[in-house]
Amino acid sequence: METRDRTPNEKTGEAPVDFIREIIAEDNRTAKHQGRVATRFPPEPNGYLHIGHAKAICLNFSVAVENRGTCNLRFDDTNPTKEETEYVDAIQEDIRWLGFDWEDRLYYASDYFERLYEYAVQLIQQGDAYVCSLTPDQIREYRGTLTEKGRESPYRTRTVEENLDLFGRMRAGEFEDGAHVLRAKIDMGSPNLNMRDPTIYRIRRAHHHRTGEAWCIYPMYDFTHCLSDSIERITHSLCSLEFEDHRPLYDWFLDRLDVFHPQQIEFARLNLNYTVLSKRKLRQLVTEKHVSGWDDPRMPTLRGLRRRGYTPETIRRFCDRIGVAKRDSVVDIELLEHALREDLNRTSPRAMGVLRPVRLVIENYPEDQVEEMELVNNPEDPAAGTRMVPFSRVLYIERDDFRVDPPKKFFRLAPGREVRLRAAYLVTCTGFTQDEATGEVTEIRCTYDPATRGGSPPDGRRVKGTLHWISARHAVEAEVRLYDRLFAAENPNKGDDFLAHLNPRSLEVLEGCYVEPGLANVSPGDRFQFERLGYFCVDPDVRAGRPVFNRSVTLRDTWAKIEKGKKG
RNA sequence: UGGGGUGUCGUCCAGUGGCAGGACACAUGACUCUGGAUCAUGGAACCGGGGUUCGAAUCCCUGCACCCCAGCCA
Numbered sequence A: 001m002e003t004r005d006r007t008p009n010e011k012t013g014e015a016p017v018d019f020i021r022e023i024i025a026e027d028n029r030t031a032k033h034q035g036r037v038a039t040r041f042p043p044e045p046n047g048y049l050h051i052g053h054a055k056a057i058c059l060n061f062s063v064a065v066e067n068r069g070t071c072n073l074r075f076d077d078t079n080p081t082k083e084e085t086e087y088v089d090a091i092q093e094d095i096r097w098l099g100f101d102w103e104d105r106l107y108y109a110s111d112y113f114e115r116l117y118e119y120a121v122q123l124i125q126q127g128d129a130y131v132c133s134l135t136p137d138q139i140r141e142y143r144g145t146l147t148e149k150g151r152e153s154p155y156r157t158r159t160v161e162e163n164l165d166l167f168g169r170m171r172a173g174e175f176e177d178g179a180h181v182l183r184a185k186i187d188m189g190s191p192n193l194n195m196r197d198p199t200i201y202r203i204r205r206a207h208h209h210r211t212g213e214a215w216c217i218y219p220m221y222d223f224t225h226c227l228s229d230s231i232e233r234i235t236h237s238l239c240s241l242e243f244e245d246h247r248p249l250y251d252w253f254l255d256r257l258d259v260f261h262p263q264q265i266e267f268a269r270l271n272l273n274y275t276v277l278s279k280r281k282l283r284q285l286v287t288e289k290h291v292s293g294w295d296d297p298r299m300p301t302l303r304g305l306r307r308r309g310y311t312p313e314t315i316r317r318f319c320d321r322i323g324v325a326k327r328d329s330v331v332d333i334e335l336l337e338h339a340l341r342e343d344l345n346r347t348s349p350r351a352m353g354v355l356r357p358v359r360l361v362i363e364n365y366p367e368d369q370v371e372e373m374e375l376v377n378n379p380e381d382p383a384a385g386t387r388m389v390p391f392s393r394v395l396y397i398e399r400d401d402f403r404v405d406p407p408k409k410f411f412r413l414a415p416g417r418e419v420r421l422r423a424a425y426l427v428t429c430t431g432f433t434q435d436e437a438t439g440e441v442t443e444i445r446c447t448y449d450p451a452t453r454g455g456s457p458p459d460g461r462r463v464k465g466t467l468h469w470i471s472a473r474h475a476v477e478a479e480v481r482l483y484d485r486l487f488a489a490e491n492p493n494k495g496d497d498f499l500a501h502l503n504p505r506s507l508e509v510l511e512g513c514y515v516e517p518g519l520a521n522v523s524p525g526d527r528f529q530f531e532r533l534g535y536f537c538v539d540p541d542v543r544a545g546r547p548v549f550n551r552s553v554t555l556r557d558t559w560a561k562i563e564k565g566k567k568g
Numbered sequence B: 001u002g003g004g005g006u007g008u009c010g011u012c013c014a015g016u017g018g019c020a021g022g023a024c025a026c027a028u029g030a031c032u033c034u035g036g037a038u039c040a041u042g043g044a045a046c047c048g049g050g051g052u053u054c055g056a057a058u059c060c061c062u063g064c065a066c067c068c069c070a071g072c073c074a
Helices: A019-029 A050-065 A085-098 A109-125 A136-143 A160-174 A222-232 A239-255 A281-285 A302-308 A312-322 A334-348 A450-455 A558-566
Strands: A038-039 A071-076 A107-110 A129-132 A181-184 A198-205 A216-217 A236-240 A265-268 A357-362 A371-377 A386-390 A395-397 A419-422 A426-434 A441-448 A469-471 A476-481 A509-513 A526-528 A536-537 A546-555
Touching: A019 A050, A019 A236, A038 A050, A038 A236, A050 A071, A050 A085, A050 A222, A050 A302, A050 A312, A050 A395, A071 A085, A085 A281, A085 A312, A085 A334, A085 A509, A107 A109, A109 A129, A109 A181, A109 A198, A109 A216, A109 A222, A109 A239, A129 A160, A160 A198, A181 A239, A198 A222, A198 A371, A198 A386, A216 A426, A222 A239, A239 A265, A302 A546, A312 A334, A334 A526, A334 A536, A334 A546, A357 A509, A371 A450, A386 A469, A395 A450
Parallel strands: A038 A071, A071 A107, A236 A265, A357 A441, A476 A546
Antiparallel strands: A129 A181, A181 A198, A198 A216, A357 A395, A371 A386, A395 A469, A419 A426, A426 A441, A476 A509, A526 A536, A536 A546
8 A cells, every 4th residue: 555645744754643543553552452453344335435435444444454453344234224235236346446455354234133132132131221112203202302301211111021022022023113112221311312212123124135034123223333343343443423422322332231342433524515425415416317327427426436537546545635533624626636637647648639629721731641740648657658640731629729819828829820739840820711600710721830840840939839639530539528516516515405506517528529549449447638638538438439538637727717817 | 501522724634832834725936849747936824812831722711603413314
């Protein structure tokens, strides 16, 4: 695994550690667990993993690796009505893609159902749990409110024998769904609602993705999670902030049962601006078809990011950079984009692609001549070598690269102006034709200077603009999908309708784009930097002979900024 | 009005009694056959009010703001 790059500490020169790594280091120092470090990533298989999960995955797995410890993958599958094998497969695939390995430590909370049942029996025997026959509404009513204490259930005083009998019959399927629940007997007067006799088992006749119909009672999260951690001898159980209130309960079960006691530590989950990360909202985007699926390149899911062209390295590096702390925060999406550019700049081969083509005719270039121009594949990586690209009399250039009436600081092509065609020749614009009705430029004409082959004028004259181009005769047609952020509002969660903030221009599909002939036979997942435009990734949707590219992210664009600034 | 948390540049993260630092973003300049990359420079913050101390982001007191909790979800 690559070295971490967290902010260096001035005094020690070492990467500072977050508060969790600090706690673990201290536990190692005091040999709390004989120096053993065991973490786990515990997803519920009821949805696809997203960038927020990546933060937790990176934390749990990295902390384990750094301490020569282990990180288990455990599916928290205690609610059969919501969980499906489709998700357990997808989750494993995504974690592997991210680059983490749980080796043979794949577990399911449902593996522990029998032991959990025995623990529940023990609780009953100790007088720490009872079967409650209140209805859900009554339970809620008895629970009290944030400011008022709760009242004890009339069933709270059932004898151990009666509870044992009832609980056994719950398991045996003698009761209707919802007729009874098993509750921990703690304190209805606790200011912490979680301690007001929480439900630990409910009757629910539903097909479970692993245990099938074997059970009709299922344990609740609070009971299951701490004991699963204990069974796996997890040393540090990392979870998000909203479980802070649950920690006393986590500890209570382990103390009452007198079993191995992991430490729960909470950290702030990731929030990203211009993004929603709640499973409910992501699901809604999919089911209501605001996106094409869980892997739509605009989705913050790992599958979406992958299809967009993100690399595992980018995501891991991003997670390293955002750090781990307890305060709620909203990370700027630009930091993610920066991580992507940084990675792709280093690794992506360059290519030329003209997205919105306009014909450029070189009047003094021989009609049938073709020259092969040598282009550098990656200036950041000399080992990537060079390639030959055909050049001829009729080319396509980017519509944006020509202006009839150029604004200040525009140093691309315009009537009378000279620019460089990348790695080819210097050309001077001699004229253009326009559509009479629309005013749209239909063709640009120019002459070239044969002495500038390769792009370097022998007289050393400076040319400010360099344009990318595609030889019309050799052009490969492509579809290009221009993606932008899915939401137009910085915080789409604000207000009661996040869909109202959808960015209407989050996807623009361009047909009739042209790319270098070398890109005729690309494969899904191949990444390129289209010079001067951005990073692009080949989509799985390739149709016969016509590649489809997704724009992962644009290049930083100083000119766009200048233009935008003028208008604003 | 109960309980649990959190407040440091625009954003994220450090700093744990001794010059408030890094990254992203922003701005300026250098360089450049990608208006990319790279390099240099700059502006920019300790929630408020008291107190302790030679010295406070850090310790104490007191306000304030924000987040989470009333599933038989996780």
